Amino acid sequence: MLRPQTIQKKDERTLGIVWDDEHESVYDTTYLRENCTCAACRDEWTGEKKALPGSLPKAVHPLTIDSVGQYGLKIVWNDGHRTGIYTFEDLRKLCQCSSCRSLVPAVP
Ligand SMILES: [Zn+2]
Ligand SMILES: [Zn+2]
DSSP, X not given: OOOEEEEEEEETTEEEEEETTSOEEEEEHHHHHHTOOSTTTBOXXXXXXXXXXXXXXXXXXXXXXXXXXXXXXXXXXXXXXOOEEEEHHHHHXXXXXXXXXXXXXXXX
């Protein structure tokens, strides 16, 4: 499994990850928040997102980012959300760069 080499808060709204394979991902933090996979944000059965694009405050950003074991990151958000865990696998799938987006079909 791919793991981050470095995780960097580029600014309040941008998170950068450089992976083991030298690939660099740059995330808009609002996008990460919208794609949280925790039970509160996603319907367990349908996988449907509850935190819909546009339903979040524009200024949503991470307060803290901590690694969880060897498999992911726990992000505490300034909108009070603190149960979201992003596995490295999910994070890599969420990469927004043009080469990744052409490989993986966008999630509706
Ligand atoms: Zn969540
Ligand atoms: Zn990428």
